[in-house]
Amino acid sequence: MTEVKIHDKYLVVIPKDVRETLGLKIGEKVDFIVEKGKAVIYPKRGSPASVKKVHGIIKHKRTIDEGIEDGYTAMGEEL
Numbered sequence: 819m820t821e822v823k824i825h826d827k828y829l830v831v832i833p834k835d836v837r838e839t840l841g842l843k844i845g846e847k848v849d850f851i852v853e854k855g856k857a858v859i860y861p862k863r864g865s866p867a868s869v870k871k872v873h874g875i876i877k878h879k880r881t882i883d884e885g886i887e888d889g890y891t892a893m894g895e896e897l
Contacts, residue, residue: 832859 820833832842840861842848847862 820835822830822833824830836842836859840859842861849860849862851858851860
């Protein structure tokens with residue numbers, strides 16, 4: 819665990835070890851979610867490039883965007 823300080827305007831620097839473990843890149847978006855009294859950070863994945871890598875693996879009858887949303891919903895329900 820790495821301790822960080824909350825700066826002016828509540829800014830927090832994500833420690834290098836956490837960035838590397840999560841594979842975070844500059845400009846990437848993340849979600850902060852409170853789970854059981856703890857803040858959890860989730861990288862927002864699902865860029866067009868990453869979707870193209872898995873396109874066709876999952877069969878669905880709706881749009882890709884709807885399929886991605888279903889996946890995010892399912893992941894949220896498991897937490």
